[in-house]
Amino acid sequence: MNRPIRTVSIFCLFLFLALMVNVTYLQFWHADELNEDPLNARVAEAAFSRERGDILVGEGRDQLAIARSREYDDRYKYLRVYPKPLMYANITGYLTLGSQTGIEASQNAVLSGEDDRLFVTRLIDLAQNQSNKGGNVLLTLDPAAQQAAYDALLQTVGPEGEGSVVAIEPKTGRILAMVSLPSYDPNELTTHDFNAFQRNYDRLDADDKEPLVNRAIQTRLFPGSTFKVVTAAAAIEEGLYSADDDVPSGATWQTPGTTGENNVIDNEGRFLCNPEEVSFGTAMAQSCNTAFAKMAVELGPEKMREQAEAFGFNSDYLLDLTPQVQSIYPSGEDGEDLNDAQTAQTGFGQFEVQATPLQMAMVVAALGNRGTLMRPYLVDEVQSAEYETLERTDPDEIRDAVSPTTADQVTDLMVETVDNGTASPAQIPGVTVAGKTGTAQRGVPGEPPYGWFVSFAPAEDAEVAVAVMIQEAPGKEIAGGQLGGPIAKAVMEAVLDD
Incomplete structure (x- = not known):
């Protein structure tokens, strides 16, 4: 063989080997990633060409599909529809040709029928020469609680307002309600017309009110005085005070190591906080900033951080809905501990303490569960297309955030706050309610504060x-x-009325 032919042969051999390596990589090592990529046109077309499972809420005959597939007369055969869009959009998310969000994304394998738990169902469909149907996902949400949360929040903040509500079953961690306003209509994004989807998405994405953001898990703000229940729990857990003790207070307090009026903590006109010592019940019921600032400094930043983290700060715990942001109890600069002035501010939920609504619901749920923190979850059951239960989520105990004794004492303080203090608007006739208010300063002069309320019953x-x-x-x-x-x-x- 002459030299030119040999050179061409070797080059062709290398091309053949490169082709085989690429095919092997795509068919074996990279296949799963390509199949799961929502931008893969073949995957997208397959997803819309078969009946996807329902996302359900409720129990028994009262179950309601909040996301389902409807037959459609075009190349994709099915269109995803959301019967109660504004109330559930932050949870269901949406399914479109190029992307998935919310439960549609986190439970995609079940809803599309690809999950291993649906293997027998796929075999039966294959044997009967039927198209593969997706499984259903039953959520923990209580439709009555979700409706009440949505209606009450909308009535309070109005169509231009922003806010969130989260409700948890303390003994299990089941999320009973999760509302975020403003909301959006996912039906506008599930069109088979990609250009229409892009126009609607760009409009929503450019909205200053950020309707696509799930504020329950993606927005963290200063929790303000609702964080005082964490400070109280830390103080009681450490043995500094009991619920029956008097605690240091005062009309004002110059934070340690500072000068000037900007570093003076006051009680915003709540005169019952003015004595140098007040009962712990008064400090909580009247929301005395000076009392909890002094308490935090007495505890120190390490104990404060440990207690916050025991309730879930600085960690992620919700596994079946993403993305989410962590709630924060801060460290000092370069990893050093906070100074006394900074620690004092954290005692009543300011400085750099940040919390999501889910996190503050977890705090009071743990207190209502006598100190035990349960993992919050949204997916209750995975079902076959025929609504047969394939797997049910078991409650998962994370840790004891505080002892039962501490939880009982903080509960007593919160009951006093509802019965005789700032949380009285949450009173329910015939029911003992524990609660705490919060009005958190934004740190921007002239800007209104954030409003918080936490409770259990x-x-x-x-x-x-x-x-x-x-x-x-x-x-x-x-x-x-x-x-x-x-x-x-x-x-x-x-x-409670269910």
Whole structure:
């Protein structure tokens, strides 16, 4: 063989080997990733060409499909529809030709029928020469609680407002309600017309109100005075005080190591906080900033951080809905501990303490569960296309955030706050309610505060824990008790009346 022919032969051999390596890589090592990529046109077409499973809420005959597939007369055969779009959009997300979000994304394998738990169903469909149907996903949401949360929040903040409500079953971690406003209509994004989808998505994405953001798990703000329940739990757990003790307070307090009026902590006119010592019950019921600032400094930043993290701060715990942001109890610069002035501010939920509504619901749910923190979850059951239960989520105990004794004492303080303090708007006739208000300063002069409210009921054997966050309420003066209390009450009543 002459040299030119040999050179061409060797070159062709290398081309053949490169082709074989590429095919092997694509067919074996990279196949799963390509199949799961929503931008893969073949995958997208397959997803829309078969009947996808339902996303369900409710129990028994009262089950409601909040996402389902409808036959459609075009190349894709099926269109995803959302019967109650605004109320559930932040949870269901949406399914479109190029992307998935919310439960549509996290439970895609089940809904599309590709999950291993649906293997027998796929075999039966194949034997009967039928197209593969997706499985159903039953969520933990209580439709009555979700409706109450949505209606009450919308009535409070208005169509231009921003806020969120989360309700949890303390003993299990089941999420009973999760509302985020403003919302959006996912039906506008599930069109088979990609250009129409892009126009609608760009409009929503450019909206200053950020309707695509699930504020329950993606927005973290200063929790303000609702964080005082964490400070109180830390103080009681460490043995510094009991619920029956008097605690240091005072009308004002210059934070240690500082000068100037900007570093003076006051109680915003709540004169019952003015004595140098007040009862622990008064400090909580009247929301005395000076008392909890001094308490935090006495505990120190390490103990404060440990208690916050025991309740879930600085970690992720919700596994079946993403993305989410972590709630934060801060460290100092370069990993050093906070100084006394910074620690004092964290005692009442300011400085750099940041929390999501889900996190604050987890805090009060743990207190209502006598100190035990349960993992929050949204997916209750995975079902076949015929609604047969294939797998049910078992409650998962994360840890004891505080002892039962500490939880009982903090509960007593929160009951006092509802009965005789700032959280009175959450009172329910015949039911003992534990609650705490929060009105958190934004740190921007002239800007209105954030409103918070956390509660659980019945206080002696909690069935529901609620966190309300009000970010914007145009035309209204934001106060956690006056605005958030009635919302929490409505949600608690919806659960207790079921």
